Amino acid sequence: MLITEILSRNGRMYADEIALIERDPEINSRREISWRVFDQEANRFANALIACGVRKGDRVLHLMMNSLEWLPCYFGVLRSGAIVAPLNFRFESEIIQASNDIVEARVLLFGPEFIERICEVKAALDRTIEHYIYIGPERLCPDFAVDYACFVDGEDSGSPQLAIDLMDDAALYFTSGTTGLPKAVSLTHRNLEHACYVENQHHRQTHEDNFLCIPPLYHTGAKMHWFGNFLVGAKAVLLKGARPDWVLKAVSEEQATIVWLLVPWAHDILIAWENGDIDFGRYKLDQWRLMHIGAQPVPPNLIKAWRKLFPHHEYDTNYGLTESTGPGCLHLGLGNTHKIGSIGKPGFDWEACIVDDSNCQLPPGEPGELIVKGPGVMRGYYRNPEATREALRDGWLHTGDIAMTDTEGFIWLVDRKKDLIITGGENVSPVEVEHFFMEHPHIQDVAVIGTPDQRLGEIVTAIIQLKPGCDMTDEEATVFAQRLPKYKRPRCIHFDLIPRNATGKIEKPKLRERYGVLLPA
Template sequence: MLITEILARNGRMYAEEIALVERDPATGLRREISWRSFDQEANRLANALLAQGVKRGDRVLHLMMNSLEWLPCYFGILRAGAIAAPLNFRFEAGIIQTCNEIAEARVLLFGPEFIERIEAVKTALDETIRHYVYVGPESDCPAFATPYAGFVDGADARQPDVSMEITDSAALYFTSGTTGTPKAVSLTHRNLEHACYVENQHHRQTHEDNFLCIPPLYHTGAKMHWFGNFVVGAKAVLLKGARPEWILEAVSEEQATIVWLLVPWAHDILIAWENGELDFGRYRLDQWRLMHIGAQPVPPNLIKAWRKLFPHHEYDTNYGLTESSGPGCVHLGVSNGHKVGAIGKPGFDWEACIVDPEGNRLPPGEAGELLVKGPGVMECYYRNPEATAESLQDGWLFTGDIARQDEEGFIWLVDRKKDLIITGGENVSPVEVEHYFLEHPDIQDIAVIGTPDQRLGELVTAIIQMKEGRSLTEQELLAYAERLPRYKRPRRFHFDKVPRNATGKIEKPRLRKRYGAMSEA
């Protein structure tokens, strides 16, 4: 079933029930929209796009912060038969221009936060973009754009008659672009539909569940986790902000049952508990049944601490990539808590294997590149046949991640291939070293990179972020590292804040540049 038809069904079956809630704790604003209104708003935008000459297969850039309008706009683009291209809200003007040079979009929908960035490159954008649609307060609409209300004014709220196939391209998701030109991952309607079933099969959402969504919707991770609720017409809450007290207030007041957290946010909640900064007795949390976490390797000690605080929670983690339609191609499963630290087994309707550099399958215990195969594998890198040929072979997606499989079939992520440190001829996994140091009670966060050394090639270098009010000396850290094999011990330490992007991943290219690593890639 086309994902747009799932929305239409929800609009019919659950017409007046609340589909989405937006909470902004900084302003106290709370808004909501019903399934019928969600469906009709998507139709209005689709019909308005069609009236302006947008055709099946045309690209539409979508540059907005999380809001109540984000998803109706996304589905409106799909309803028109066009291809939605959500952009990372951290993209600077030059990257926005580059993305459009790839997409050659006809329309740009954007929020108030992006006016200056668009103005900086508008001359270049004008080469393809015919309509700029401003989704924000009408009084602040720039002269070059049309207010959203004006753009959809008079548009029919009924579903447009657009012929679409499930194999049609549906969306372009751009890679981060932090180390060069971003690649555009092309996903089909089939990819998006499959993501709904994967998430629902893994977490068994029912119509009574309520999903608290905090990460940015431009990323496949947040949206595809929401898809598990979407496919059964269940409610979701969009929370703008990730302070521990805001998360717990939203869970309590909205009676959320499922929360997907990034590692830093989970750490922050645990630290607030440890420091006595939150009165957990103030919140109604008994209905919160599932905490799942992902987007990066999860330190086992974090989950052990979480279970002490929330012993009734089911815990799960998923592994995925934008190229695999988001999370779920590998999945731990709520019944496998004894395997905390593993990313799991192949997810619903997925296959996985681990291969050596020549593509030969490796036996259990040996580390190699992780490959995945299934209905969620991307169509291609849009207009980039070389990169597509490197990543897709015989239906298998080469993930670029190094992993190993144990005797029970569980997959353990070792590291990104490009992040491995080679010191004195030995391969060191930064993730392994990071997890080791995160067990120290005074360390809040850590990033491990390789920095150049004339004798050994690279040295293991640790950037340490201390918990507030705590301190450690380099000698104390060296002493703590003595349980690690000698070649894995950091030789250099820097005390600094660990930068993470909007999806929680450590921004190692920035750290490599700052601390003089051999490569910023």
């Protein structure tokens, strides 16, 4: 079933029930829409796109902050037969332009936050963009754009009579983060549909669940986790902001049952608990049944601390890539807390294997590249056949991640191929060293990178972010590291804030640029 058809079914079956809630604690705002309105608004936007000449296979850039309008617009593009291309809200103007150079969109849908960036490259965007659709306060609508309310005014709220096949192209998601040239991952309607079933199989959402969504919707991770609720017509809350008190208040007042957190947000909640900054007794949290984490390696001690605070919570961690239609190609699985630290086993309808450089399967305990296979594997990188051939071989997606299996079949992530540190001929996993340092009670976050060294090639360098009010010296950190094998111990330590992107991943290129100074022999 197409996900657009799932929306139609929800609109019929749960017409006046709440589908989406938007909470903006910064301005004390709360808005909601029903499944019927969600369905109708998607139809109105689809019909408006078709009326202005958008045809099946055309591309539509979608550049918005999380909002109540985000998902109806997304589904509207899908229903028009066009291909939706959500853009990272951190993309600067030149990356917005580079993205459009790849997809050659005919329409750009954007919010007020992006007017200045668009204006900076509008001349280049005009090469393909025929319609600029602005969604936000009408008074801020630029002269070159049409206001969204005017664009859809008078359009039919019935579904467009357009034939769409499961194997048709549906979406283009960009992988590059905030810098560098982006690659566009091409996903089909089948990919999106499969993600709904994967998430629902893993986390057992029912119509009574309520999913609290905090990460940006442009990313496959947030949206594809929401898909589990979407499949059964369960509501979701879009929370703007991740402050611990905002999260807990939203869980309490909206009676959220499932929350997907990034590592920094979970840490912030635990620190607020440790410091007594929040009275947890003020909130109604008993209904919160599942906390799961993805997007980056999860320190085992974080989950152990979490389970002390919330002993009744089920826990899962999810592994995935944009190229696998988001999370779930591997997951730990509910009840497997004895394997915390592992990224789990292949998810619903997925296969996984650890291979060497010759593509031969490796036995348990031997690190190699993780490859995955399943209905969520992308069609390819849009207009990039070389990168596609490198990533997709015989139906298998080569992830670029180094991992190994244990004797029970659980997979443990070692690191990204490109992030492994080779120091004096020895391979060091930054993730292993990061997890080690996260055991220190004064450390809030840590990143480990390799920095150039004339004698050893690279040395292990740790950037440490301390918890508020905590102190630590270089010497204390060095003494703490004595439990590590000598070649894994950081030879250089910095105390600084750890930069993470909108999906929680450590921005290691920024740290390499900041600290990658060649040391004398």
